[in-house]
Amino acid sequence: MSPSRPVVAIYPGSFDPITKGHEDLVRRTLRVTDRLVIAVSSTSTESKKHLFELEERLELIQKIFNKDKRVEVRRFDGLLVDFARDLGAQVVIRGLRAVSDFDYELQMAQMNQELGPEIETLFLVPDVEYSFLSASLVREVASLGGDVSRFVSAPVLTRLKQKLGQ
Numbered sequence: 001m002s003p004s005r006p007v008v009a010i011y012p013g014s015f016d017p018i019t020k021g022h023e024d025l026v027r028r029t030l031r032v033t034d035r036l037v038i039a040v041s042s043t044s045t046e047s048k049k050h051l052f053e054l055e056e057r058l059e060l061i062q063k064i065f066n067k068d069k070r071v072e073v074r075r076f077d078g079l080l081v082d083f084a085r086d087l088g089a090q091v092v093i094r095g096l097r098a099v100s101d102f103d104y105e106l107q108m109a110q111m112n113q114e115l116g117p118e119i120e121t122l123f124l125v126p127d128v129e130y131s132f133l134s135a136s137l138v139r140e141v142a143s144l145g146g147d148v149s150r151f152v153s154a155p156v157l158t159r160l161k162q163k164l165g166q
């Protein structure tokens, strides 16, 4: 890779909703890349019903990173490698919190390697403070009336409370 070529990374996910663990990974990614596209998956299946609509998920991420010109938020449909190619991204970022993430992440990275050999997956480890945190746990705790203010930023917390009628 030429040293003058900017490194563009994609951080794909459902972000339903974005948590402080995701935010931590975005900041870590920006230490090693020039530009980051947070790619929000639009795919919803019966087994993966979202709490937040795609537009809401995009808007919340935009609110959180709107001051950083290196961060862009986009929706994506279809294959991740096709989206990465269209953007000219060389790197896909995924987080590894614990060994339990590894099987799924390795499988996905290897499939993406088959489909798009020119694109590299980089695994980043979040701060230990967030190693137990997931969007699904945030949804569950919030829906049962628990306090999730430590785990999500203010705009997400406000929207969660509105959505859950709290």
Ligand code: PNS
Pocket (backbone or CB within 6 Å): 012, 013, 014, 015, 041, 078, 079, 080, 081, 107, 108, 109, 111, 112
């Ligand atoms: O936050 P998630 O739900 O773990 O994110 C999963 C996501 C959206 C990154 C993954 O499902 C994905 O990349 N979907 C796009 C479809 C695709 O490219 N599938 C083949 C690669 S395994």
